[in-house]
Amino acid sequence: MSRTLLQKVWDAHGVRTLSTGQTQLFIGLHLVHEVTSPQAFAMLRDRGWQVQFPERTFATVDHIIPTLDQARPFADTLAEEMMSALERNAKEFGVPLWDLSSPRQGIVHVIGPELGLTQPGLTIACGDSHTSTHGAFGAVAFGIGTSQVRDVLASQCLAIDRLKVRRIDVSGSLTRGVYAKDVILEIIRRLGVKGGVGFAYEYGGAVLDGMTMDERMTVCNMSIEGGARVGYVNPDQTTFDYLEGRPFAPAGETFGRAKTWWASMASDADAEYDDRVEIDGAALAPVVTWGTNPGQSVQVDERIPAPGDVETNDRPAVTEALEFMGFEGGAPIAGTKIDVAFIGSCTNSRLTDLREAAQVVAAQRISPHVTGLVVPGSKAVAAAAEQEGLDEVFRSAGFEWRGAGCSMCLAMNPDKLEGRQVCASSSNRNFKGRQGSPTGRTLLMSPAMVAAAALAGEVADVRELAPAGSVGVG
Amino acid sequence: MATGGQRISRVAGAPLPMRGNDIDTDRIIPARFLRSIRFEGLEAHVFEDDRKALAEAGTPHPFDQPQYQGAAILLANANFGCGSSREHAPQALQRWGIQACVAESFSEIFLGNSTALGLPCATATPEAIAQLLHAAETEPATAMTLDLEALTVRAGDCVVEVATAPAVREALLSGTWDATGLLLDEFDDVRAVAARLPYVTGF
Ligand code: SF4
Numbered sequence A: 001m002s003r004t005l006l007q008k009v010w011d012a013h014g015v016r017t018l019s020t021g022q023t024q025l026f027i028g029l030h031l032v033h034e035v036t037s038p039q040a041f042a043m044l045r046d047r048g049w050q051v052q053f054p055e056r057t058f059a060t061v062d063h064i065i066p067t068l069d070q071a072r073p074f075a076d077t078l079a080e081e082m083m084s085a086l087e088r089n090a091k092e093f094g095v096p097l098w099d100l101s102s103p104r105q106g107i108v109h110v111i112g113p114e115l116g117l118t119q120p121g122l123t124i125a126c127g128d129s130h131t132s133t134h135g136a137f138g139a140v141a142f143g144i145g146t147s148q149v150r151d152v153l154a155s156q157c158l159a160i161d162r163l164k165v166r167r168i169d170v171s172g173s174l175t176r177g178v179y180a181k182d183v184i185l186e187i188i189r190r191l192g193v194k195g196g197v198g199f200a201y202e203y204g205g206a207v208l209d210g211m212t213m214d215e216r217m218t219v220c221n222m223s224i225e226g227g228a229r230v231g232y233v234n235p236d237q238t239t240f241d242y243l244e245g246r247p248f249a250p251a252g253e254t255f256g257r258a259k260t261w262w263a264s265m266a267s268d269a270d271a272e273y274d275d276r277v278e279i280d281g282a283a284l285a286p287v288v289t290w291g292t293n294p295g296q297s298v299q300v301d302e303r304i305p306a307p308g309d310v311e312t313n314d315r316p317a318v319t320e321a322l323e324f325m326g327f328e329g330g331a332p333i334a335g336t337k338i339d340v341a342f343i344g345s346c347t348n349s350r351l352t353d354l355r356e357a358a359q360v361v362a363a364q365r366i367s368p369h370v371t372g373l374v375v376p377g378s379k380a381v382a383a384a385a386e387q388e389g390l391d392e393v394f395r396s397a398g399f400e401w402r403g404a405g406c407s408m409c410l411a412m413n414p415d416k417l418e419g420r421q422v423c424a425s426s427s428n429r430n431f432k433g434r435q436g437s438p439t440g441r442t443l444l445m446s447p448a449m450v451a452a453a454a455l456a457g458e459v460a461d462v463r464e465l466a467p468a469g470s471v472g473v474g
Numbered sequence B: 001m002a003t004g005g006q007r008i009s010r011v012a013g014a015p016l017p018m019r020g021n022d023i024d025t026d027r028i029i030p031a032r033f034l035r036s037i038r039f040e041g042l043e044a045h046v047f048e049d050d051r052k053a054l055a056e057a058g059t060p061h062p063f064d065q066p067q068y069q070g071a072a073i074l075l076a077n078a079n080f081g082c083g084s085s086r087e088h089a090p091q092a093l094q095r096w097g098i099q100a101c102v103a104e105s106f107s108e109i110f111l112g113n114s115t116a117l118g119l120p121c122a123t124a125t126p127e128a129i130a131q132l133l134h135a136a137e138t139e140p141a142t143a144m145t146l147d148l149e150a151l152t153v154r155a156g157d158c159v160v161e162v163a164t165a166p167a168v169r170e171a172l173l174s175g176t177w178d179a180t181g182l183l184l185d186e187f188d189d190v191r192a193v194a195a196r197l198p199y200v201t202g203f
Helices: A005-013 A038-047 A077-093 A108-114 A129-137 A146-155 A180-191 A213-226 A237-243 A253-264 A312-325 A351-361 A379-388 A390-397 A447-456 B048-057 B088-096 B108-116 B126-138 B166-174 B180-185 B187-196
Strands: A014-017 A023-026 A029-032 A057-060 A123-126 A140-143 A157-160 A164-171 A199-204 A230-233 A275-280 A287-289 A297-299 A340-343 A371-374 A399-401 A422-425 A441-444 B010-013 B015-018 B073-076 B100-103 B121-123 B144-147 B152-155 B158-161
Touching: A005 A014, A005 A023, A005 A140, A005 A199, A005 A230, A014 B187, A023 B187, A029 A108, A029 A146, A038 A077, A038 A146, A057 A108, A108 A123, A108 A129, A108 A213, A108 A379, A123 A129, A123 A146, A129 A140, A129 A213, A129 A230, A129 A237, A140 A230, A146 A157, A146 B108, A146 B180, A157 B180, A180 A213, A180 A275, A180 A287, A180 A297, A199 A213, A213 A230, A213 A237, A213 A351, A237 A253, A340 A351, A340 A447, A351 A379, A351 A390, A351 A447, A371 A390, A379 A390, A390 A399, A422 A447, B015 B126, B073 B126, B088 B108, B100 B126, B108 B121, B108 B166, B126 B144, B126 B152, B126 B158, B180 B187
Parallel strands: A029 A057, A029 A123, A123 A140, A164 A199, A164 A275, A199 A230, A340 A371, A340 A422, A371 A399, A422 A441, B015 B073, B073 B100, B100 B121
Antiparallel strands: A014 A023, A023 A157, A287 A297, A287 A441, B010 B144, B144 B152, B152 B158
16 A cells, blocks of 8 residues: 555654544653743653653754853843743653753754754654654654643654645746745745645645755745645655765664665555645745735735735734734835844754855845844754854855844844834735734745845845856755 | 543634634734643733724624623634644634634644544534524524534524534543543554554664
8 A cells, every 4th residue: 555654754653543543652852942842841740751652852042142252141031031931851860861962952943954863754742833844764754742842852743633644735946046945835835824724735846856955944934834744755865965975864884774664664656645736936925024914925025915805704904913013905015125134043043044145145235224034943054054154244245143043033132123124135025014023024935035135225136136157946 | 541521512612703714823812822832821912903003993703792702702703713733723713712613614733632622623514504603693692502412503493403523422421532641541542553654773
């Protein structure tokens, strides 16, 4: 019987069917961070439970840490309390922790892959909805809440319903100036922010086949923004090449055997899907959000919709979003003035993201009214970028070069929008208040488009700004 | 092993209408309130930014309107609780006094998080939700009853059908919504699965 990757992973990790009808699923890798874990560890302590598989559990800090002054104790006493709690919990329960003193620290979804912890065929859980990122390796990766973090710590298992699988093929090849971020924003725009509820998204087709692992991670990262809790790409040679030599990847002869198993976990060619969607990659353009959810977007050369342009059901939402954003329905998105340019987050803070943005910036200055922030996803990304001189490219253009963390993706550390500021952001959520000011406004786009907006001081089409040949594809 | 948690078959109480699709967890509880190692106190900040914005605009948020104080059943439209995995969202609602949510649809993670707290989430058709929202707004004092056995919500004389995922319903009815106990029940099976996984055994 031919099976999808999701089915194979389910079959390999299913412990039993619970009395509720859910599957008890063994979790191969549990990643922990400071925000969603303290209450889970506290419940463990209360009930006298241990972490059952401490060797399958790893912790880091990312959400609350300052990216500027990282000296301890943190100026924010609440952040300091969370940091100390994680240190205490990791020590007490025997969980390895990469804190600010470790060269391995970074955003949880950046370091898992980077260290080779994230591997094909695994079940992965983390108390963060963007855990879907790890699906880029052909893992089935779930974002979970704190009670489920407790479940996984205590039992290394989740009680969970089986998902349906929607295969999304992106055919052809992307044109110049169109990136992985545009692919996923377009998918969400077409299928909607709740289109994926109940589904795992399996991404494939020529465009995905040709992508680097960094790019596949960008696509899988935002699955959750389309309502799909899980998104994945079948493992292939690109996956294996990325993993070889990473600290936690199998080495030597074992690597060869691992590769055979990993390859066997990919969906069979004749696997059946619950739904299929096809997208022509060659027809895609850079995408920018104009509203307050990641599905409210247009291509950069299009106009912001007016309430009358959409179906009756969607009108109130469009009206409300336009009002919040202070935008005029029917106005072009290009030319929208921005105040802040943010390059970072688990969606787009890896080395290739920084390279793509740096190529656009090269030897130019950002607009004087724009505050620019580049925040590498991990200490390792920062070091590699500095080795290449990318930090200098950004600094001399007028960007700030910060320490690794979640930064301005969400409002839990000192990096925040102020008042009604408009931010061109490479992150993943444009919800009201997401970037720290209840009235702040977020326009999601690719890192290259953020760089283009920073230079122009307004939303600009990266395809027009950059000289031919200097902008990467996909 | 005890599977802590009481059996939940019905929730009765006053309704609270929260109109709008795609109400995300950043709105339910803004991220700055997650800077804590405890859930206690979250109830004070539920929908804080929305409430402030609406108060300034002179149209109080439902959570601030006097007729909805003490409400127990939150009514919403589609995709309620989308966005982040923060359990702080259902924690904040529950600590405020909400004991059940009824909506056109929920985000999956929100639904799972709520169930794990013994906070039932049931869905109903857009028409049924419209009826319930109308009832809540016109007769806020009339209590509603969510019956998980019968899969109905009763509001005065009006009864609408609701649905829940079978596993959610079973977990609530049998009091096994706090899953850890269940998951630890037959732990030898867990070890056996681990021992068969190539990446655990070293390939
Ligand atoms: S970068 Fe943003 S989305 Fe990613 S883990 Fe951090 S806060 Fe969450």
